[in-house]
Amino acid sequence: QVQLVESGGGLVQAVGSLRLSCAASGRTFSSYAVGWFRQAPGKEREFVAAIGVSTSYADSVKGRFTISRDNAKNTLYLQMNNLKSEDAAVYYCAAGYNLYYSNYEESARYRCWGQGTQVTVSS
Numbered sequence: 001q002v003q004l005v006e007s008g009g010g011l012v013q014a015v016g017s018l019r020l021s022c023a024a025s026g027r028t029f030s031s032y033a034v035g036w037f038r039q040a041p042g043k044e045r046e047f048v049a050a051i052g053v054s055t056s057y058a059d060s061v062k063g064r065f066t067i068s069r070d071n072a073k074n075t076l077y078l079q080m081n082n083l084k085s086e087d088a089a090v091y092y093c094a095a096g097y098n099l100y101y102s103n104y105e106e107s108a109r110y111r112c113w114g115q116g117t118q119v120t121v122s123s
Contacts, residue, residue: 009117022093
């Protein structure tokens with residue numbers, strides 16, 4: 001398994017940008033599909049984006065967020081532009097095997113999770 005540590009969260013004004021990072025330990029990071037999920041207060045955890053053989057985005061973030069990874073640095077990124085108040089949440093990175101475009105959104109398929117980083121958007 002890999003250990004995941006998110007960073008980069010914080011307070012940003014609406015329409016601003018943030019880049020989240022997720023540092024992974026272990027030499028097998030490149031073999032995992034990885035993704036971002038988020039959870040706002042009182043709401044269920046929801047899929048944001050994932051990258052493996054392909055990439056996938058939730059409809060709510062398409063065109064504004066970009067997921068990428070640097071396997072040499074064992075790091076996953078989420079570039080978030082044009083942030084909206086509804087993007088405020090705790091953001092989690094996750095890693096798993098046997099994840100494809102058809103099942104990226106299924107959080108139960110991810111075996112490793114980070115502790116989360118808070119994103120706050122002020123209007």
